[in-house]
Amino acid sequence: MSTKESERAARRKAAADGHGTETIRLEISRYRPEQDTEPVFESFDVPMSEDWAILDGLNYVKDQLDGTLSFRWSCRMGVCGSCGMNVNGKPRLTCGTFLSEFGRGPVRIEPLKGFPVIRDLVVEIDDFLAKLSHVRPWLIREGEELPLTAEYAQTPEQLEAYKQYSMCINCLLCYSACPVYVLNPDFLGPAAIALAQRYNLDSRDQGDRLDLLNSDEGVWGCTFVGECTSVCPKHVDPAEAIQRYKVTAAMRSVLPWSRR
Numbered sequence: 720m721s722t723k724e725s726e727r728a729a730r731r732k733a734a735a736d737g738h739g740t741e742t743i744r745l746e747i748s749r750y751r752p753e754q755d756t757e758p759v760f761e762s763f764d765v766p767m768s769e770d771w772a773i774l775d776g777l778n779y780v781k782d783q784l785d786g787t788l789s790f791r792w793s794c795r796m797g798v799c800g801s802c803g804m805n806v807n808g809k810p811r812l813t814c815g816t817f818l819s820e821f822g823r824g825p826v827r828i829e830p831l832k833g834f835p836v837i838r839d840l841v842v843e844i845d846d847f848l849a850k851l852s853h854v855r856p857w858l859i860r861e862g863e864e865l866p867l868t869a870e871y872a873q874t875p876e877q878l879e880a881y882k883q884y885s886m887c888i889n890c891l892l893c894y895s896a897c898p899v900y901v902l903n904p905d906f907l908g909p910a911a912i913a914l915a916q917r918y919n920l921d922s923r924d925q926g927d928r929l930d931l932l933n934s935d936e937g938v939w940g941c942t943f944v945g946e947c948t949s950v951c952p953k954h955v956d957p958a959e960a961i962q963r964y965k966v967t968a969a970m971r972s973v974l975p976w977s978r979r
């Protein structure tokens with residue numbers, strides 16, 4: 720064992736001793752472009768605590784064992800959507816996935832599948848951001864000058880019509896789980912379509928996204944595997960959004976004047 724490795728082992732042991740004797744092993748995918756030609760796994764033992772999420776384990780590694788480990792996170796409460804990773808092969812929010820779920824481990828942590836890896840657990844999401852802006856995820860009003868000053872009241876029923884889709888936090892777990900997106904990078908994907916529907920179903924919106932959604936890269940690319948909905952931590956149900964818009968698109972082919 721090299722001096723560096725024995726120092727690291729001693730640090731791991733000392734850190735674990737300070738937090739009780741029980742530890743759980745995290746097998747973390749590492750990719751450091753300056754030294755790795757492809758991702759490799761590195762194991763770290765972290766204290767096992769009932770109230771620790773995977774993200775706490777990763778932060779422990781970064782703070783105590785290896786400060787070079789790179790990963791994204793911000794809110795620690797399932798809101799910012801930045802901590803998505805593959806945990807034992809499934810896309811999960813690491814701040815909402817507890818170590819206790821994995822017994823004695825090990826827990827394998829990898830970057831979200833389907834996206835280029837920048838470093839360690841950090842992936843490139845430019846493709847999603849471009850697709851998201853492509854579906855125009857904002858209220859479109861016709862013939863009105865900015866700034867808009869009028870009030871656009873809604874009934875509770877009108878809010879309910881799109882509220883579920885507005886809960887999306889752009890965590891991209893659905894893209895990572897989607898077999899179509901992995902095979903066809905041109906597919907708009909679950910969250911972008913669900914967010915298009917969020918605005919299509921908003922009574923204040925006057926936009927028309929048919930040309931974007933009614934295509935093989937849009938809703939017709941979806942083969943309804945449904946994994947996007949299974950992994951979604953916010954119960955957005957993107958699979959339902961897609962199937963719903965298939966009905967809308969089909970209706971509009973026979974009733975072209977209908978909009979939603």
Ligand code: SF4
Pocket residue numbers: 886887888889890891892893894909910913947950951952953954955956957
């Ligand atoms: S639809 Fe669900 S899984 Fe997909 S990005 Fe939004 S919150 Fe995440």
Ligand code: FES
Pocket residue numbers: 792793794795796797798799800801802803812813814815
């Ligand atoms: S850290 Fe924000 S969703 Fe997990």
